[in-house]
Amino acid sequence: MPITIRPLSPVFAAEITSVDLTRPLDDATFAEVENAFETYSILVFPKQKLTDDMQIAFSSRFGSLETTQGHIANNFQVKQISEISNLDPQGKLMKADDPRVVYRLGQRNWHSDSSFKKVPAKASLLHARILPPNSNECGQTQFASLRAAYDALPDERKRFLDGKAAIHHYAYSRRNDGITLTNNKEDQRFPPVAQAIIRANPRNSRKALYVGSHASHIREMPEAEGRALLQELLAFATQEQWTYMHHWQVGDLVMYDNRAALHRARPYAITEHARVLHRTTVAGEGPTIQ
Numbered sequence: 001m002p003i004t005i006r007p008l009s010p011v012f013a014a015e016i017t018s019v020d021l022t023r024p025l026d027d028a029t030f031a032e033v034e035n036a037f038e039t040y041s042i043l044v045f046p047k048q049k050l051t052d053d054m055q056i057a058f059s060s061r062f063g064s065l066e067t068t069q070g071h072i073a074n075n076f077q078v079k080q081i082s083e084i085s086n087l088d089p090q091g092k093l094m095k096a097d098d099p100r101v102v103y104r105l106g107q108r109n110w111h112s113d114s115s116f117k118k119v120p121a122k123a124s125l126l127h128a129r130i131l132p133p134n135s136n137e138c139g140q141t142q143f144a145s146l147r148a149a150y151d152a153l154p155d156e157r158k159r160f161l162d163g164k165a166a167i168h169h170y171a172y173s174r175r176n177d178g179i180t181l182t183n184n185k186e187d188q189r190f191p192p193v194a195q196a197i198i199r200a201n202p203r204n205s206r207k208a209l210y211v212g213s214h215a216s217h218i219r220e221m222p223e224a225e226g227r228a229l230l231q232e233l234l235a236f237a238t239q240e241q242w243t244y245m246h247h248w249q250v251g252d253l254v255m256y257d258n259r260a261a262l263h264r265a266r267p268y269a270i271t272e273h274a275r276v277l278h279r280t281t282v283a284g285e286g287p288t289i290q
C-alpha cells in the first residue's frame with residue numbers, strides 16, 4: 001500500500017500516515033519514505049508507539065548513527081539514543097539553574113545538528129514520549145528551509161558564495177549563547193571545521209544555504225566581515241515564510257534533514273512540566289568541502 005503524504009506548508013515538511021514504524025518497512029515502502037525525506041526535508045509520523053530499539057532500527061536504514069558523547073546533558077552516557085529531557089535520573093523536574101538545563105539553551109538558536117563536526121549529521125529523528133499538557137506550550141520545534149533560502153538569493157550572491165567555506169566551531173556558538181559550560185576537553189574534541197556554504201543534495205541536486213549558529217566566520221575572508229555576512233545570511237534564511245512550526249503530540253516521530261533545514265527549540269515552562277523526547281542522529285556521508 002503506498003504511503004500517504006500530506007504537505008504541511010507550501011515550502012517543505014510533510015506528514016506521513018499509513019505507515020507503522022514499529023515493524024520493519026518493506027523495501028518498496030522504505031524507498032517511498034526515503035524519497036519523501038529527500039523531497040520534503042521534514043517528515044512527521046504521528047502516533048508511532050516506538051521503543052528505543054524500534055527508533056534505532058528505523059533510523060539506521062538511512063545510514064550509520066552517531067553516538068552521543070558522554071557529557072553533562074546526558075549523564076555522561078555513550079549511546080545511540082540521546083534523551084532530550086528536563087527530568088533527572090530520579091524522574092524529578094530539573095531546576096532552572098541545573099547545568100543540564102542551561103546546557104540546552106543553545107538549542108533555542110537556529111542550528112543544524114553536528115555542523116561543528118567534520119562530517120556533520122545527515123538527519124535527526126525526534127520521538128515525543130512525554131509532553132507538557134498544552135500543545136501550544138509544548139516546546140515546539142521550528143524549522144527553516146535552507147533550500148527556499150538558497151533559491152531566493154540573488155544570482156550574484158549565489159555565485160559569490162559558491163565554493164566558499166564557513167568555519168563552524170562549537171566553542172564559538174556556546175560562547176555566543178552565553179553558555180560557559182564548555183571545557184577544554186570539548187574544545188579539543190570539536191576543533192573548528194570548514195563546511196561548504198552552498199550544499200547540493202546528492203540525489204536531487206537541490207541546493208541549500210548551509211548556515212546556522214555554529215558558523216563563526218568565512219574562510220579566506222576577514223573575520224569580522226565574514227561573521228557579519230553569515231549573520232545576514234542566517235536572518236535571511238530564517239524568514240517566517242520559509243519556516244514550519246511543529247506542535248508536538250505524544251507519539252510524533254519527526255525526522256529532519258540537517259543538510260537542508262535549520263531548526264530551533266521554542267521556550268516552554270521547563271521547570272513546571274515534564275518533556276521528554278528521544279533522538280537518534282544519522283551521520284553524514286563525508287565532509288562537505290575539502
Ligand SMILES: [Fe+2]
Nearest residue numbers: 107111112113
Ligand atoms: Fe538540534
